[in-house]
Amino acid sequence: MAALCFNNEICHRGYYSQTTKMKGKQGWKAIAFFFVVMFCFGMCWFLHMEYYMQRSYPSVHKICIPGDAASKAEILISNYSRDHPVFLQLSDYFWVKNQSIYRLPYGTNGSEELLMKFLALTNRYHVPEEIKRLPCRRCVVVGNGHHLKNSSLGETINKYDVVIRLNNAPVHKYEKDVGSKTTMRLFYPESADFDPQLDNNPDTLLVLVPFKQLDIQWMKIILNNEKRVRKGFWKMPPIIWEVEPENIRILNPYYMAVTATQILKSKKMTPKPTTGMLAITFALHFCDTVHIAGFGYPALTNKKQPIHYYEKVTLKSMAVSGHNITLEAQAIKSLLQQRIISNLTYF
Numbered sequence: 315m316a317a318l319c320f321n322n323e324i325c326h327r328g329y330y331s332q333t334t335k336m337k338g339k340q341g342w343k344a345i346a347f348f349f350v351v352m353f354c355f356g357m358c359w360f361l362h363m364e365y366y367m368q369r370s371y372p373s374v375h376k377i378c379i380p381g382d383a384a385s386k387a388e389i390l391i392s393n394y395s396r397d398h399p400v401f402l403q404l405s406d407y408f409w410v411k412n413q414s415i416y417r418l419p420y421g422t423n424g425s426e427e428l429l430m431k432f433l434a435l436t437n438r439y440h441v442p443e444e445i446k447r448l449p450c451r452r453c454v455v456v457g458n459g460h461h462l463k464n465s466s467l468g469e470t471i472n473k474y475d476v477v478i479r480l481n482n483a484p485v486h487k488y489e490k491d492v493g494s495k496t497t498m499r500l501f502y503p504e505s506a507d508f509d510p511q512l513d514n515n516p517d518t519l520l521v522l523v524p525f526k527q528l529d530i531q532w533m534k535i536i537l538n539n540e541k542r543v544r545k546g547f548w549k550m551p552p553i554i555w556e557v558e559p560e561n562i563r564i565l566n567p568y569y570m571a572v573t574a575t576q577i578l579k580s581k582k583m584t585p586k587p588t589t590g591m592l593a594i595t596f597a598l599h600f601c602d603t604v605h606i607a608g609f610g611y612p613a614l615t616n617k618k619q620p621i622h623y624y625e626k627v628t629l630k631s632m633a634v635s636g637h638n639i640t641l642e643a644q645a646i647k648s649l650l651q652q653r654i655i656s657n658l659t660y661f
């Protein structure tokens with residue numbers, strides 16, 4: 315009422331003819347009004363800054379909202395569900411065979427016997443306690459892209475709860491740009507030419523992405539020290555690989571199927587997704603916020619530009635990979651535009 319009266323002549327005159335006690339009351343009202351205005355102004359400024367900071371760069375210090383990634387992803391991914399096991403487990407292949415429609419890399423149909431033997435060897439499938447315990451998971455998927463070179467993002471990357479790395483990307487000697495923390499490393503035999511000790515933490519989960527049965531076979535051979543198999547790989551995988559069986563997991567092929575059918579919307583599930591695209595899809599199911607760094611390739615016309623931060627290979631090497639990086643770039647761009655994920659480096 316006081317606020318409305320301030321500009322009203324009749325109202326004012328009425329009030330001024332009142333006693334001094336009334337005037338005192340009005341003074342208090344004016345002070346209160348002043349504080350309300352100041353508060354609103356402060357809030358506006360705060361919200362503006364918050365908005366500005368979110369736009370300019372995704373800060374890891376930003377509040378993590380539980381279920382944020384899920385609520386955004388379920389708009390994009392039909393039948394989105396977080397209920398699928400993250401890693402394959404023995405119980406799904408021992409007594410009853412898991413009913414999978416697809417064969418590798420999209421499902422386990424036809425690989426049940428091999429999985430039973432392999433999982434009996436490791437029988438580890440749990441997510442580390444310290445991650446399970448978190449009320450909210452902030453994840454960064456670190457791609458192997460050249461944009462990471464001289465980025466000085468190492469410290470930022472290390473602050474995330476979960477750092478997902480891909481294939482043979484080194485950490486040793488690149489800490490300043492890519493950080494040193496590795497919660498999980500997604501790989502397959504042909505991409506396993508990294509030093510498992512040097513480029514990981516002692517508790518890093520080495521997550522095998524099985525593209526074919528031979529990939530599981532290779533892992534079994536390494537762990538069991540069986541006779542090496544050389545045929546059937548598109549590039550010779552390591553023969554000796556110093557790893558602890560308790561650090562090995564097999565990623566549920568479910569995420570590969572979701573990546574192909576839902577994210578890339580590829581017909582008959584070809585081309586096959588890259589490990590990077592798969593990792594983003596996986597993170598959308600596993601995390602509450604998903605940021606990416608070091609994704610993106612140079613322009614197709616740029617033949618000299620290295621594609622990775624740690625080696626000189628160019629886009630030519632991708633030509634025979636059987637992936638479609640144009641299609642994947644479109645998918646990532648769309649995820650960024652819809653603000654389902656955020657980028658730490660230019661995409």
Ligand SMILES: *[C@@H]1O[C@H](CO)[C@@H](O)[C@H](O)[C@H]1NC(C)=O
Nearest residue numbers: 391392393394571572575576
């Ligand atoms: C989603 O689930 C429904 C019912 O189970 C099924 O009919 C449909 O094919 C599924 N869609 C996709 C894209 O998997």
Ligand SMILES: *[C@@H]1O[C@H](CO)[C@@H](O)[C@H](O)[C@H]1NC(C)=O
Nearest residue numbers: 398399402406412413566568
């Ligand atoms: C195996 O099948 C069960 C029951 O249908 C299902 O709950 C579970 O998610 C499946 N496991 C995998 C790895 O797909």
Ligand SMILES: *[C@@H]1O[C@H](CO)[C@@H](O)[C@H](O)[C@H]1NC(C)=O
Nearest residue numbers: 412413414415416417423424
């Ligand atoms: C597994 O694959 C076989 C052969 O392709 C097929 O006959 C069978 O129906 C598949 N299993 C499931 C559960 O779809």
Ligand SMILES: *[C@@H]1O[C@H](CO)[C@@H](O)[C@H](O)[C@H]1NC(C)=O
Nearest residue numbers: 460461462463464465620623
């Ligand atoms: C990174 O920094 C080094 C040393 O300052 C410089 O020689 C190199 O050109 C830079 N590379 C990129 C990709 O910016």
Ligand SMILES: *[C@@H]1O[C@H](CO)[C@@H](O)[C@H](O)[C@H]1NC(C)=O
Nearest residue numbers: 585637638639640641642644
């Ligand atoms: C890759 O995807 C793009 C965009 O969907 C498409 O135009 C192109 O034909 C695809 N390339 C191959 C080799 O399939």
Ligand SMILES: *[C@@H]1O[C@H](CO)[C@@H](O)[C@H](O)[C@H]1NC(C)=O
Nearest residue numbers: 370371650657658659660661
């Ligand atoms: C993220 O990518 C967009 C282009 O897609 C770019 O404009 C923006 O600068 C990038 N963010 C960062 C932090 O590099």
